[in-house]
Amino acid sequence: MNKKLTFYLLVLLVFVTSFSSCARQLMDNQLLFGIQAARKDLWDEAIFRWKKVVLSNPDSAAAHNNLAVAYEQKSLWEEAKNEYEIALKLRPGNAHIEANYQNFKKNLEPFNKDKKDEKN
Numbered sequence: 001m002n003k004k005l006t007f008y009l010l011v012l013l014v015f016v017t018s019f020s021s022c023a024r025q026l027m028d029n030q031l032l033f034g035i036q037a038a039r040k041d042l043w044d045e046a047i048f049r050w051k052k053v054v055l056s057n058p059d060s061a062a063a064h065n066n067l068a069v070a071y072e073q074k075s076l077w078e079e080a081k082n083e084y085e086i087a088l089k090l091r092p093g094n095a096h097i098e099a100n101y102q103n104f105k106k107n108l109e110p111f112n113k114d115k116k117d118e119k120n
Helices: 002-039 043-056 061-073 077-090 095-119
Strands: none
Touching: 002 043, 002 061, 043 061, 061 077, 061 095, 077 095
16 A cells, blocks of 8 residues: 555656646746747737736746836836836846836836926
């Protein structure tokens, strides 16, 4: 009985390992699919793909960063800011994410200035 249980546990371990590897590959494919969509200016499709990655792997800094870039392209400033901040929390000091976020803030300055002028 003990050998049988060990065998089943081994089979289960192999199955779980294989499944997690497949799941990881599927998420990598979603990331790449989103990049291809973004290169074609299909930002809604890119957002859809990257949201799928975030739903299954909320710790994917790449997916959050990519979502931020896509939201920025769609002029969804608050959503972009939130995604950049999440990406930076997940990967503090990541030069690529930091550069994207700094560019985002720099590009947003004129927009924020116009909003302040409207209030005065």
